[in-house]
Amino acid sequence: MAALRRTLHVATLAAGARRALAGSLAGSCLADRRLWDKLHADARRGSVPTFDWFFGYEEAQGLLLPLLQEAGAACPPRVLDVGCGTSSLCTGLYTKCPHPVDVLGVDFSPVAVAHMKSLLEGGQGQTPLCPGHPASRLHFIKADAQNLEPVASSGSFQLVLDKGTWDAISRGGLPRAYQLLSECLRVLSPQGTLIQFSDEDPDVRLPCLEQGSPGWTVTVQELGPFGGITYFAYLVQGSH
Template identity: 80%
Template sequence: MAALRRTLGSLAGSCLADRRLWDRLHAQPRLGSVPTFDWFFGYEEIQGLLLPLLQEAQAACPLRVLDVGCGTSSLCTGLFTKCPHPVDVLGVDFSPVAVAHMNSLLEGGQGQPPLRPAHPASCLRFKQADAQNLQPVAPSSSFQLVLDKGTWDAVARGGLPGAYQLLSECLRVLGPRGTLIQFSDEDPDVRLPCLEQGSPGSTVTVQELGPLRGLTYFAYLVQSSH
């Protein structure tokens, strides 16, 4: 969480699991004309990891991708507008401010043209939902790829039980041989034991990313065993 704490500055002492904090952050004006904001990094920096995974999973067409705690990141929009493979992307966040912003961006608000898919079969949606209870928006075994960029980190600030509930929900919505990817700057010595404990029977691996923006990050891959 070092990078996130530096970005939050004076808000670092706040509870990152508190929706009101994120509502305030997402409501802040953005500098220049950039319509999205990324913690850690954006789609461009990790497309080299994502695209091979998407290509391998083309048995499902389009491939269903869930981004939990999407915020106003470029991860969903990058997959939709730049991925050459057909993808059905759902971004969920518990902040209605973030979801409203991304839906406006999708439809051509924020002074931007409407987003256009790189593949004609691709689609993109944003919904408000608590990542610790995805039942209203995500049936079991309904996604081939689940992405978590910093969401575990934020939820864990409110206590590890919440983080384990998040992990449980992410694994529940994964289809057969689906993959959950957690992106974080947390050291593998800390994160790997948590993931192994919370996902018994699954295969857990880690890849080092970066340095990106001067920092080293990690992609934690949890492959469903069902």
């Protein structure tokens, strides 16, 4: 969470907007939905369609695309982005992945979900998003990542993405973060992969993931540096 408490490298926002959002986070509880409603509403007034903590799809695609190709048993493979916000992960997978993919973004902020639905459908005078493959699909649903029962059945996704969501929820206490992890693993295929993107040091994150993921393999890869900051991709995987 260190990078969330200082000005982050947010490639999709102008410098002035980045400073304003970083100021809004100071002393705030990042597990509070009202905070995210306000941040997403503020971001919608800008000139860019998406907002990314840490980094966006372009920086993550080198890791994501090979994993999707490995998930060839499911066609198209299903991807869940928990706490998607207005990130470019979902839209990037949908518009740029050359293989068919079925992407679902969930967030507890109705403001974020409404914005992403509008972006997908070409609202507010924008051009609708075009899939990178004719069979690809993209949906956004309002849901709490700590309780995915209403939107996702057990073992139904080959890839689950968490970019900063554990970081935010853990500010409200580790039990809530472990509930998020439990739900992510419940909806993940036994042969699938959960990826947590974070700037948190492996010495802190790995013991938490290993404790909360018995029977799963936990590894870490460095990403970046992006904007002078090194990030980590924590992979929780079943049998491959």
